[in-house]
Amino acid sequence: MSRNKRKMIKKTLTHIGVYFSLFLFLLPFLWMVLASFKTQVQxxxxxKLFEITANFSNYMSVFGEYAFLTFIWNSFIVGIGATFFGLLLGLPAAYSIARYKQEGLGLLILVARIVPGISFLIPWFIIFSKLNLIDTYTSLILSHMLVTMPFIIWVMIPFFEGLPLELEESARVDGCSIPMAFIRVMLPISGPGIVTSSILAFIFSWNNFMFSLILAGEKTKTLPIAIFNFLSYSEINWGGLMAASVIITAPVLIIALFAQRYIIAGLTGGSVKG
Structure with missing residues (x-):
């Protein structure tokens, strides 16, 4: 067998494996979308697993009976707030760890991220109860920062390590302090990493269920908690559940599709130093 023929066979098998894996990953999503247009019986x-229908009653029920626009708004506020404050604190922390080789601090932040979030839930609930912050955006944003901030820090550490130190030194020669060099020089050229960490942090906050289950109330209920309402002891409203799942998945999917180039660039940006 010639070398070109072996190469062609290898390439064909690789494509088959990729498409088969893609099919397995997309199959549940396809079923979810199709089921959102069906009745409970269907x-x-x-x-009739993959039968296509055009029944919009599930979506009308979701927006009419369950007020999903309010839940979407709550999720956006919490996700954007947790991402913004995560960036505000996480970017300087990541640069400090990368610049001064603070491995201990980095490890401490990593441990805080690895520890199950439920370990923090009871202390947070007690503290927020004493401060009358239960069912407020403040408590949800602060709790979601436990997810967003460590992730932002650990995405940005290798990215900052890949930036030439001479850039900061040149800025300091021109009269900038270290904080000003960070703001005026380092941050503007770290765009791909910042965009990547922001998008992924927002997605993690958007999908977070546990913190919102305990700390949210009727005023600040987010989408994952709203979807939980379709499950009851005696019955599962599959049509409404699938329609609500499509609604919660669509924004994240759209963001990922349009920003995939920046995500790839940001995640690989810290792999090359100098």
Missing amino acids: ILDTS
């Missing part, structure tokens, strides 16, 4: 009928 969803439970396995012979």
Whole structure:
């Protein structure tokens, strides 16, 4: 067998493997979208698993009976707030760890991220209860920062380590202090990493369920908690559940599709130093 033929076979098998893996990952999402347009009876009928219908009653029920626009708004406020303050604190922390080789601090932040969030839930609930912050955006944003800030820091550390130190030194020669050199020089050229960490941090906050389950109330209920309402002891509203799942997945999917180039550039940007 010639070398070109072996190369062609290898390439064909690789494509088959990629497409098969893609099919397996997209199959649940495809079923979710199709099921969101079906009635309860049609969803439970396995012979009509991939039948296409045009029934919008589930979506009308989601927005009419369950006021999902309010939940979407709450999720956006919490996600944007947790991402913004995560960037505000996480970017200087990541630069400090990268610039001064503070491995201990970096490890401490990593441990805080690895520890199950439920370990913080009871102390937070007690503290926020004493401060009358239960069912407020403040408590949700602060709790979601436990997810967003460590992630931003650990994405940006290798990115800052890949930037030439001479850039900061040149800025200091021109009269900038270290903080000003960071703001005026380092941050503007760190765009791909900042965009990547922001998008992924927002997605993690958007999908967070546990913190919102305990700290949110009727005024600040987010989408993952709202979806939980479709589950009851005696019945599952599959049509409404699938429509709500499409609604919560669509914004994240759209953001990922349009920003995938920046995500790839940001995640690989710190892999090359100098």
